[in-house]
Structures are given as structure tokens and as C-alpha cells.
Amino acid sequence: MLHEQAKVRYTQRWKTNGDCSSARLERLPVEEDVEGPNPFSHPMNDKDFLKLAVEQAKKSVEMGGFPAGAVIVKNGQVIAEGISLGYTLHDPTEHAETSAIKKACKTIGSSNLEGATLYESLECCTMCFSVSNWAGISRIVYACRKTPDMVNKQYYEGMTKNEDINATNNNKIDLVFIPEFEQECLDMVKDWEQKQTKAS
Ligand SMILES: [Zn+2]
Numbered sequence: 001m002l003h004e005q006a007k008v009r010y011t012q013r014w015k016t017n018g019d020c021s022s023a024r025l026e027r028l029p030v031e032e033d034v035e036g037p038n039p040f041s042h043p044m045n046d047k048d049f050l051k052l053a054v055e056q057a058k059k060s061v062e063m064g065g066f067p068a069g070a071v072i073v074k075n076g077q078v079i080a081e082g083i084s085l086g087y088t089l090h091d092p093t094e095h096a097e098t099s100a101i102k103k104a105c106k107t108i109g110s111s112n113l114e115g116a117t118l119y120e121s122l123e124c125c126t127m128c129f130s131v132s133n134w135a136g137i138s139r140i141v142y143a144c145r146k147t148p149d150m151v152n153k154q155y156y157e158g159m160t161k162n163e164d165i166n167a168t169n170n171n172k173i174d175l176v177f178i179p180e181f182e183q184e185c186l187d188m189v190k191d192w193e194q195k196q197t198k199a200s
Contacts, residue, residue: 046141047180049073049119054143054181057121057188060084060096067121067188070096072104074116080104096120097128101135112136121185129162132173139174144185
């Protein structure tokens with residue numbers, strides 16, 4: 001009975017907030033009285049984690065970096081976040097992905113991230129793809145595809161496709177593009193470019 005009452009209240013809260021993440025964040029005290037699993041909780045999915053990577057890209061800009069962000073997830077948990085501060089740190093190896101990979105390895109005390117997924121706001125460059133390979137990353141999920149315009153502006157080494165490198169590498173990484181946040185990421189890059197122009 002308590003369970004049913006809680007379910008009704010969760011349903012109301014769900015409708016009020018419109019999405020399950022805020023429903024989860026605003027758990028009602030009655031949950032403690034419920035026996036069994038919360039019927040409305042669900043594990044974070046690819047899109048949820050990708051959104052976190054996009055949020056890291058926003059943070060990167062706020063911190064004076066390039067608009068790229070990444071998170072690494074293992075066993076359903078975020079184990080590292082990364083932003084792109086290569087320009088400000090004078091470190092060409094410090095991209096959002098490499099930053100996250102280094103942190104993730106430190107967190108788990110190993111250079112082997114097998115079974116982990118790298119979520120990134122922008123499709124990774126050849127360096128970050130290669131480091132992912134060396135780290136044993138199993139999947140890469142990205143929000144925005146590399147464009148010729150980005151290559152022209154030196155945001156990438158060139159037009160080499162990660163899929164082509166993947167095909168000839170020893171270990172294959174599962175590459176997944178989810179288009180949901182692509183426009184948002186492109187807009188973020190444009191805004192960042194405009195700020196650079198104004199600053200110079
Ligand atoms: Zn990179």
C-alpha cells in the first residue's frame with residue numbers, strides 16, 4: 001500500500017518536473033517507506049552521460065579553455081571529467097579527453113580502462129583517439145562530428161577518420177555518434193570563436 005502511495009506521488013512529481021533526473025533529485029521522504037526498488041529510478045543512459053560531457057565543454061569555456069568536454073564512465077559511474085585547457089596550460093597534450101583519461105587512470109589506479117566509455121562533446125582528434133586506444137577504452141560516444149571548417153581552423157590535425165584508424169588498429173573501439181546535442185556543441189564553438197575575435 002505504501003508502495004502504491006509513493007508511486008502516485010512520484011508520478012505527480014515526475015509530471016511536474018518533466019524529466020526523470022529532476023524527479024530523482026527531488027526524492028520525496030516517503031521513498032524511505034517504500035519496500036523494493038523505486039519504480040521510477042533508471043540507470044543513466046548514453047544521452048544522460050553525453051549531456052554531462054557537453055556541460056564540461058561549457059565549464060571549459062568558463063575556465064578559459066576550448067569548448068570541448070569529456071567524461072569517462074565505468075560500471076555506470078562517472079569516474080573522471082575533463083576540460084580542454086591545452087592553450088592556457090601551454091600543453092598540447094591537454095585536451096578534454098586526455099585530461100579525463102589521465103584522471104580516470106589515477107582514480108582506478110591503473111592504465112587499463114577496459115570496459116569504460118568515453119563521452120565527449122566533440123569527436124576526438126587523432127591524438128585523443130590514440131590515447132583512448134592505449135588506455136583500452138571500449139566505447140567512445142560523441143555529440144558533434146568533426147567538420148571541414150573545424151579542420152581548416154586547426155582544431156583537428158586533418159580529415160583523417162577515426163573509423164579508418166580503428167579498422168586497422170589491433171583493438172577496436174566502439175564508436176557511437178548521438179546527434180541530440182550536435183547543434184548545441186556547434187553553437188558553443190561559434191560563440192567561443194566570436195569571443196576570441198573580440199578579444200584579439
Ligand atoms: Zn584531442
